[in-house]
Amino acid sequence: MSAVRIIIVNYRTAGLTVDCLRSLAPEVKTLADCRVVVVDGGSGDGSAERLAATVRDEGWGGWVEVLPLLENRGFAAGNNAALRPLLTTARPADYFLLLNPDTVVRPGAVRALVDFMDAHPTVGIAGSRLEEPDGTPQRSAFRFHTVASEFEAGAQIGPISRLLSSRLVAPPTRDENHPTDWVAGASAIVRRDVFAAVGLLDEGYFLYYEETDFCLRARRAGWRCWYVPASRVVHLVGQSSGVTNPKDPPKRVPRYWFDARSRYFRKNYGLLYAGMASAAWLMGFALRRLRASVQSKPDLTPAYFVGDFIRFNFLPV
Template sequence: MPAEILLKSNTRLLIVTVNYRTSHLVIECLRSLEPEVRAIPGIQVAIVDNHSGDGSVEKIGAAITAEGWEDWVTLMPSTVNGGFAYGNNYAVRPALQATHPPDYFLLLNPDTQIRPGAIKELLNFMDQHPNVGIAGSSFEEADGKPWPYAFRFPSFISEFESGIRLGLITKLLSRWKVPQTMAPDREQPIDWIPGASMMVRREVFESVGLMDEGYFLYYEETDFCLQAKRAGWSCWYVPQSRIMHILGQSTGVTATNQKPRRLPQYWFDSRRRYFLKNHGWLYAALVDISWLAGFSLWRARRVLQRKPDDDPPQLLEDSIRNSVFLKREIPSQQLLEPHNG
């Protein structure tokens, strides 16, 4: 069945949160959203459940009823686990087709909590800058520690820098390093921002389309921001909008509170898809050579200097196996069963 969402005629902002087995975090996120929703007219929230199969739909539905959130929260269960882009599109698509579509969409992770004024800051910024297509919040960790990063688009130079992990090289190649430390007190243009809190102007979706569902997880927001930039839309970091974000709660891939896991196949598929789709095979090959060269040098230096091994298991072998030299096709999204999500 197609997804349905009933938007009020005065809805300016639709907040979309995709859940996969994190119902307790979704409920806490909604609690943090309630004061913002009550204070700012025209906000609605859609919770898409990506076929969690763990009772998430029932738990979230019960909380919506118990807390009296029915007037601003819509729960949208999906019958497949389609990944991040699929889940967001599941709510964005019907909203764009509504009689009165929202002016803005906020993609918001379930493992976030809204700090006071965060939504208002993003809305004000977008209202005041009509040529900006995408804007994102600053993040802090659960203990309040700032996480002041946004990102440059990846390149073969950044892949070498991230692989070799040598201070001198990083300094020389700082202009290309993907993570960029942002100023805490001023808005700044940036290549791309995390989909954990990403406000998108409706016209961006209308001009470049929805997020690419060929990605299951990772690189989809990078790709989307690149398509928006190519269409003439800028992307900005807005630090006055503060969001608490706990990394990697659905997948464990980026979690900072546990030992690194082996990277899942969909991470490599997404990476390969991004470079092949946007830059072609020759550039993607140069990217793989740069990464493998830098990472091999790092592994050798790590052994010689007896440094701890904090890399995900089998990263070098998996990187070789998933390089464009052995896999030339642009990978398509593969729907995963819940236990693999």
């Protein structure tokens, strides 16, 4: 039976992490060799102590380890802090499941991923079907970003989106297993051999785009990525970061989002392509604002977004 290690990176979300662990408890019992490492990214609010106490009080010590870090260095670095020792043990696990703290796994979710990976040895990464608490699916299987997709993302106008439907980063959800470019890092299982081929997550990303970058590196190394909807995971969107929560959008998008986007394009496609992608987004956004102005629709863009977008993509910072 394949061995699995689950990694959860917590930052001041101890309550959510405990709920996630509770949902994992029955899953772990169905697998022959499954353990969880909870990395606390220097929360400084007592999270590490609370998590350690909960593990002790619930009797989870046999399958949960809490790894406290001194500082918060982001999602990639937090996962890598657990991955490094796990990958260098005498007998490293076959698979590593990266799981957000703001998730609750449905029964059978982990086993569905493991069974799929066991049956498809050429697949390096697989992602779960993320969904709302009421079961409504979230778009969780994605295409790589392109100049065309950035234009569509900036515009968000029906006719343009339909014209560029084959370029949408987040296409409509499907109910069957299928290959995809990349999957959300909220629940993604990675074969050990992928890390051997491409290395760990890029710690140059603090938050966002790190899973996109990792899946692209895996693709270039010959590993395929699939979406497995039988693995159902509730994702409380944005609860761990506060940035992508549609119910409570940020007043200003943090700089690390802009830095991550810029790093992804520049690193993987070059400076010229990055500039073209950013210019395409601005062109699309200009069309969106023109249409909204004509139709007297409110501007829902986060504060300072356009100025920050220009500043962090086109001006020396």
